[in-house]
Amino acid sequence: GTVLGPVLFLLHVNDLPVVLQTASLLFADDLKIWKPIECDEDRVALQHGLERLVAWSSERRLPNNPAKSEYMCLGKPTSDRVYHLNGQKSISVSSTRDLGVQIRYDLKSKDHTNAVYKKYLRILWASKRRTTLLRIMLDVHPMIRCGPETHVLPALLTMVKKFEKGFQKQRLEAAHLFPDPLYRASSAFVSSLIDAAGSPAPVLCNKDPLTLQHISRLRMMFPKAKFIHIVRDGRAVTNSMIKRKIRMSSVITDPQKLFTRWERIVRDVDQQCSDTDKCFTVLYEDLVLRPNDTMHKLLTCHSTCTNKKLYDVAGFLDVPWDPIVLHHETAMINETLVNTMEPSSTQVVHPIHTEALSSWASNSSKLPRTFIQRVHLDSDMLRKFGYADRGIPPFYGNAEPKIELQTKQLRKDEDFLK
Template sequence: MPRSGTTLMRAMLDAHPDVRCGEETRVIPRILGLNSQWRKSAKEWNRLQEAGVTDEVLKSAVASFIIQVIAGHGAPAPRLCNKDPLTMKSAVFLSDMLPNARYIFMIRDGRATVTITGFDLSDYRQCMTKWNSIMEVMDEQCTTVGDKCLKVYYEQLVLHPEPQMRRILDFLKLPWNESVLHHEEYIGKDVKLSKVERSSDQDVLEEVDQLAPMLRKLGYDTSRNPPNYGKPDELVSKKTEDLHRNREEWYKKAVEVVNDPERVEKPLPYPN
C-alpha cells in the first residue's frame, strides 16, 4: 500500500551493502495491471489463446520484463528489490513466476495512510472504504504466498528499528549490518531518494470500525484517538533528539532531496 512506510523500508534496505532497491519504477504495477485485465476478460483471454499467447508465454514475457526493469534501473548488487507498493496486489501471480522472490507487506494504520494522493479527503467514507478494500486484497495475497511474505508494521519499524530490521534481514537471508539503522546518513549518497516519492503525513481519523474492519483485523486499536503504538527504543529517542537539535541541518538536507521544497515544513524553535 502506498504511503505505508515503503519509502522508509526501501531506504533502510538500500543502506545494506548487499542490496539495491532504488526508486519506484512505476511501470511494473502497470504491466501487472494489464496482465490482470487480460485474465479477467474471458473474451480477451480467448483471443490471446487463439493467437498462441498461452498462459506460459505470457508469464514468461511478464517475468522477463519485470526482471529487466528491476535489474536495469539501477546499479548491480548481490540482491535486488522492487519498491512499487501496489505490486503486493499481484503477489500470488509474482510468486508463481518468480519462485525465489520474497515479499515484504508494509502495513500502516489506515487513519494515517488515507492522506495518500488519490483519496478524496473531503469524503471520509470513501477514504477508509477504499483503504480497506485494497488492504483486504493485499493481506489475502500475502497470506496465500505463505512463508515467502513477511508482514511488517510501519509503526513498529519506526519505534523499534533494530529488532524489526533483524527480523527482516533474517527473513531475506541477509547478514546483519549496522548501516540499516543509519540509513539517513546515506540519503543522497548511496541511497537515492526519488524527488517525487512522498513520505507520509499523520492524519488520525475517528470511528472507522464499520468503514474499515481491516484495522481491527490487522491488530490496530480503533478505540483510541490518537492511537498509541508504544514507546520508542533508546536509539530512536536519541535520533529524534538529534533531529530537533540539528533541525536546520536536517531541514536543508530534506529540501535537497524532494521535488517540491515548499512541502518541507520549516523547523520550529527548539526549547532550551
C-alpha cells in the same frame, strides 16, 4: 594481476583467427568458431579448423578443454554431424550460455527468459504510503539494491490481469500465447526495468505502490520472489494522502472514501500474502519505534527459521546483518538513489523518528474529528492489525531508546521543524 598481463595474453593469441582459416570470435580465453554447412566438404573444412586449433594450442602451450567444448547447429537440429577436439567427440547441444545470454539453436529467446525469471530473487511490496523508509533502509544494505519506483510495473501487471480471463484469455490460448509465453515475456519486461533502476546486487528490490495486489501473478513470473507487505494505520495513511494531495483517485479530500479504498487494498493484499510463506507483513509503526528488532527479523535468518506469521518471522530475507540499515541517513548520498519527484523522498533524509506517527489524531490533522472518533468502530482491517484498540491519540508501543533520543534532537532542529 597486472594491467600488462591481459595485453600480453591478447598479443599471444592474436593470430588465432588467421590460423583457423574459418570465421571465429575470441573473447579472452573463450573461442567461438562457425561455418555454414552446405555439403560434406564444409564439414571436413570445419574439422580441419579444429585440428589446426589443437596444433596451435600445443605450440603456444595453451591447452584447450574438450570437456567444455560444445557445438550447436543453428536451424534444424541434426544428429549425423560429429566433430572432434583432441580426439574427443564434442558435445552436441541445442542451447548454450554465451557471455551471459542463453542461445538456442532456433535463436528464440525462450530459454534465456526462462533462466532470467527463475534466477531472480525479488522483494516487492505495497501499502500506499510510508514504504520509502524501508526502501531506503534496505537499499543501503551492501547486498540489496532497492531502486526508486518505476511507475510502470503496476500498469503492466494490471494489463496482464486483463488477459487472464474472458475473451482475451481465449484469444491468447488459441494463439498458444497463454499462460507461459505471456508470463515469460512479462517477467522479462519486469526484470529489465528493475535491473535498469540501479547497480547490480545479489538481491534486487522493487517498491511500486499497488504491486502487491498482484502477488499471485508475480509468484508465477518469479518463483523465488519474496514479498514484504508494509501496513500502516489506515487513519494515518488517509491523513497523509489528504495533506500531501496524493492523487490516487478522483476523490482526493473525502476521508471516508480514501479510508475505504485503503481497507479494500490492504484486505486484498493480506489475503494474497496469507496464501504463501514467502510474504512477510511489517507494521510501519514497529519499523519506526523498534527498527533494530524489526530489521533483524527481516534480514537475518538461521536454520530454525520456520514460522512465517506476523511478528514471528525471523530473518525473512536471509542476508547478513549490517548495522548501516539503522543509519540510512549517513549512507544515502553514496549508497542509494532518491527520486526527488517522489512525494515522500524529502522525509528520509533525517534519522528515524516518531514525530509523525500519531499526527493524524493531533490538532493539525486533516481528518474531521467525527471521522477520527468513529472510523475504527466498523473497520475490520484496523481490528485485524491491532490499530482499533490503540486509543486516540494512539499508543503504538514503546520506542527503542535510540529512537527516542533521535526524536528529541530533531525537535531542536530548525530545518526539520520547517
